Amino acid sequence: MDDLVSLCKRRGFIFQSNEIYGGLQGLYDYGPLGVELKNNLKQAWWKSIIYDRDDVEGLDASILTGREVLKHSGHEDTFSDPLVDCRSCKNRFRSDQSADGKCPACGSDDLTEPRPFNLMFKTTVGPVDDGSNYAYLRPETAQQIFTNFKNVLDSTNKSIPFGVAQIGKAFRNEVTPGKFIFRVREFEQMELEFFVEPGQDEEWHKYWVESRYNWWIEQGIDKDRIQKLEVDKSDLSHYSKATVDIMYDFPHGLEELEGIANRTDFDLGSHTKNQEEYSISSSVMKNTKSTTKLGIQNLETKKWFIPYVIEPSAGVDRGVLALLNEAYREENVGENNTRIVLGLKPHLSPIKAAVIPLKRNNEELVNAAKEIKNDLQKLGLGRVILENSGNIGKSYRRHDEIGTPICITVDFETLENKTITIRDRDTMEQKRLDPQELNKFYEKIFD
Numbered sequence: 139m140d141d142l143v144s145l146c147k148r149r150g151f152i153f154q155s156n157e158i159y160g161g162l163q164g165l166y167d168y169g170p171l172g173v174e175l176k177n178n179l180k181q182a183w184w185k186s187i188i189y190d191r192d193d194v195e196g197l198d199a200s201i202l203t204g205r206e207v208l209k210h211s212g213h214e215d216t217f218s219d220p221l222v223d224c225r226s227c228k229n230r231f232r233s234d235q236s237a238d239g240k241c242p243a244c245g246s247d248d249l250t251e252p253r254p255f256n257l258m259f260k261t262t263v264g265p266v267d268d269g270s271n272y273a274y275l276r277p278e279t280a281q282q283i284f285t286n287f288k289n290v291l292d293s294t295n296k297s298i299p300f301g302v303a304q305i306g307k308a309f310r311n312e313v314t315p316g317k318f319i320f321r322v323r324e325f326e327q328m329e330l331e332f333f334v335e336p337g338q339d340e341e342w343h344k345y346w347v348e349s350r351y352n353w354w355i356e357q358g359i360d361k362d363r364i365q366k367l368e369v370d371k372s373d374l375s376h377y378s379k380a381t382v383d384i385m386y387d388f389p390h391g392l393e394e395l396e397g398i399a400n401r402t403d404f405d406l407g408s409h410t411k412n413q414e415e416y417s418i419s420s421s422v423m424k425n426t427k428s429t430t431k432l433g434i435q436n437l438e439t440k441k442w443f444i445p446y447v448i449e450p451s452a453g454v455d456r457g458v459l460a461l462l463n464e465a466y467r468e469e470n471v472g473e474n475n476t477r478i479v480l481g482l483k484p485h486l487s488p489i490k491a492a493v494i495p496l497k498r499n500n501e502e503l504v505n506a507a508k509e510i511k512n513d514l515q516k517l518g519l520g521r522v523i524l525e526n527s528g529n530i531g532k533s534y535r536r537h538d539e540i541g542t543p544i545c546i547t548v549d550f551e552t553l554e555n556k557t558i559t560i561r562d563r564d565t566m567e568q569k570r571l572d573p574q575e576l577n578k579f580y581e582k583i584f585d
């Protein structure tokens with residue numbers, strides 16, 4: 139983990155938030171390369187969940203969420219962690235962090251009884267702060283998908299089974315944030331709510347577990363470091379009938395990367411008007427003030443029903459950490475010489491290609507390099523940069539370390555016959571290419 143944290147800071151992937159004022163715990167900022175990596179991961183998810191299918195629509199809903207929504211979702215009452223105080227050293231921790239009934243910081247057994255600590259951040263809405271006008275920063279992106287269920291259904295031609303997907307920030311006032319970006323208080327989720335007919339939910343649950351597991355492997359996660367874990371009934375969230383967690387072997391241990399839950403009709407049932415008209419699960423939250431029915435009519439039987447929902451919910455930040463961990467390697471290249479390589483899959487690499495003029499002060503070389511950069515950039519496959527630091531060796535090392543798949547060097551031969559040198563990140567092999575071959579060669583990297 140230390141190597142990763144240091145690389146992230148040195149090269150501009152991830153910084154501690156509010157650092158110049160001593161830092162704020164559980165918050166991180168993504169730097170110039172981090173934002174590219176994160177965007178690439180989100181794009182890959184969006185593509186596989188929406189563009190590559192025809193049964194899912196996208197949404198971008200508000201972060202501030204009204205109290206009624208989170209009351210009927212069950213979060214106001216149940217979204218809490220059991221908090222324990224140590225009377226000796228005043229440390230606060232989640233009760234599951236102490237297996238032996240002792241404080242994990244000082245070892246004292248003078249501890250308070252666990253008490254529920256709600257993880258949601260509250261804030262005032264509007265100019266009057268009298269304690270009643272409050273809303274929450276959403277603790278998951280899912281709820282506004284449920285409240286928009288009818289809007290999406292009415293404005294598209296979807297019929298069941300279909301899904302609504304969203305990527306966005308979520309906030310949890312974690313008792314003990316830590317392990318770098320693994321557990322933070324502000325993070326991003328990539329969530330899909332996939333609505334199905336009751337009775338078909340278990341089949342669809344299995345389908346999404348397999349699909350999501352395979353997707354992570356396609357992004358570059360090694361099969362040996364990822365596994366599926368059926369969550370014990372006693373550990374299920376209040377809305378879940380069954381959950382399978384995709385666990386990844388993070389640098390600090392095996393932990394959840396994504397959860398795939400069968401949320402049944404709990405959420406749509408809880409938020410629907412005239413609940414008594416439906417046969418819904420007994421566990422849904424009753425007496426909603428919702429103005430809208432969130433059901434679907436079966437066109438043959440004319441009966442209305444509340445769909446069940448399968449929810450694959452992945453953390454963007456945990457995804458970034460897992461992918462960085464997979465990609466990081468140190469290689470021996472000669473005596474006392476190592477190179478750090480970030481072997482990211484090209485579609486995830488923050489920089490797709492670096493174009494390097496051999497001499498930084500030579501206008502002709504720099505202009506030729508600029509032209510190549512602009513041409514490649516137009517292909518729209520991600521960020522291409524002009525690397526004009528004047529030291530080829532150092533530029534190669536820098537781009538190995540940030541995961542750039544190829545470097546393109548422009549030298550004096552380029553000025554004569556337009557050929558360029560391509561250097562491969564993984565093999566370090568260099569070859570000369572004719573200019574007309576470049577676009578094809580470049581596009582093939584992303585096949």
Ligand code: ATP
Binds near residue numbers: 320321397453455456
């Ligand atoms: P954990 O048990 O690790 O706290 P969770 O079961 O509460 O996670 P979910 O509610 O299932 O998490 O949220 C879905 C996903 O959101 C998780 O799989 C994870 O990737 C991400 N996530 C949840 N909490 C955090 C957090 N505090 N920091 C970063 N990512 C998070």
